[in-house]
Amino acid sequence: MLDFNDKTVVVIGGTSGINRGIATSFAKHRARVAVASRDQGKVDNTVRELEQLGADAHGFAADVRNKEDLETGMGEVHQRWGDFDVLVSGAAGNFPALANAMSANGFKSVVDIDLLGTFHVMQSAYPYLRKPGASIVNVSAPQAFLPMIGQSHVCAAKAGVDMITRTLAMEWGADGIRVNSVVPGPIEGTEGMKRLAPTPELLEKSRLSVPLQRLGKPEDLGNACMFLASELASYVSGAVIPIDGGWSLAGASSLSSALGKVLQASTPK
Ligand code: COA
Ligand code: NAP
Numbered sequence: 293m294l295d296f297n298d299k300t301v302v303v304i305g306g307t308s309g310i311n312r313g314i315a316t317s318f319a320k321h322r323a324r325v326a327v328a329s330r331d332q333g334k335v336d337n338t339v340r341e342l343e344q345l346g347a348d349a350h351g352f353a354a355d356v357r358n359k360e361d362l363e364t365g366m367g368e369v370h371q372r373w374g375d376f377d378v379l380v381s382g383a384a385g386n387f388p389a390l391a392n393a394m395s396a397n398g399f400k401s402v403v404d405i406d407l408l409g410t411f412h413v414m415q416s417a418y419p420y421l422r423k424p425g426a427s428i429v430n431v432s433a434p435q436a437f438l439p440m441i442g443q444s445h446v447c448a449a450k451a452g453v454d455m456i457t458r459t460l461a462m463e464w465g466a467d468g469i470r471v472n473s474v475v476p477g478p479i480e481g482t483e484g485m486k487r488l489a490p491t492p493e494l495l496e497k498s499r500l501s502v503p504l505q506r507l508g509k510p511e512d513l514g515n516a517c518m519f520l521a522s523e524l525a526s527y528v529s530g531a532v533i534p535i536d537g538g539w540s541l542a543g544a545s546s547l548s549s550a551l552g553k554v555l556q557a558s559t560p561k
Pocket of ligand 1: 385386387388389393394396397398402483487
């Protein structure tokens, strides 16, 4: 069931961290994998790494805020491999900042990347998705349903991402397309955690606030995405699934308090 031989997987934002981990999991399970992000150098490196795993790989540079970039790139992938079996949308931006210390453009940047970007990714992929059969996974965050100090932009954007997941699960269900969100917990070694828990103390606090007492790994998300893309999940659509060792039950709120203290101490009144 977890053999993706002859399947085409497209991972937007797939050139680092969690999303590259997801692309790697599919490549290790014999999928053809395409990745995209803004930085052509990161795209090329990731394609090389996926090829070293034995996968047929492709990449294109695109900013998810620019729908034309995505339309061109998706068209290239389709011309090369045909209809997409799996689409993962995970490009995101984040920086911790109190609302009063954030410009409107700072708020807008994150909303444009995470929320409008998700819409652009899904809309530009739609003509090329296998109908029936495609599976879409949006990468969300606990901030979608847990308020977090210093994260007003991400909370608003990711809540919207999960509502796009649910709405398009309804609109595209009749095409035989399933749409789900995964919600990573604190994942070790990632840019996201470097920004939210920048000190060893905050990182350790985060680890201890996970009921399973460990940080996650990108492959934890890779495993979840492969499940959602497989026949095993053929009746799963419109779901928002935490892959977080139980962190979002309560632990994520303790990072909010700790981050709040750091930001309040360092932000001029
Ligand atoms: N605190 C407050 N405002 C900040 C900020 C910070 N730490 N970092 C950026 N901003 C503001 C900028 O000042 C700017 O607003 P302004 O024009 O009013 O000054 C606005 O955000 C856009 O910044 P810019 O650097 O031009 O945006 P960008 O489009 O090049 O980058 C970001 C987008 C800011 C989200 C950038 O951090 C990024 O590219 N992130 C991708 C990687 C990432 O975040 N990974 C973790 C994913 S969870
Ligand atoms: P990351 O390594 O910074 O990954 C973000 C990816 O998105 C990169 O490949 C980046 O590449 C790309 N990207 C950023 N802005 C883009 C844009 N405008 N257009 C196209 N691509 C863009 O971060 P990460 O921590 O692994 O996070 C990955 C995902 O998991 C995000 O959706 C995040 O919200 C979610 N998440 C992370 C954690 C965590 O613990 N890290 C927890 C919860 C949720 P370029 O810079 O080359 O464009």
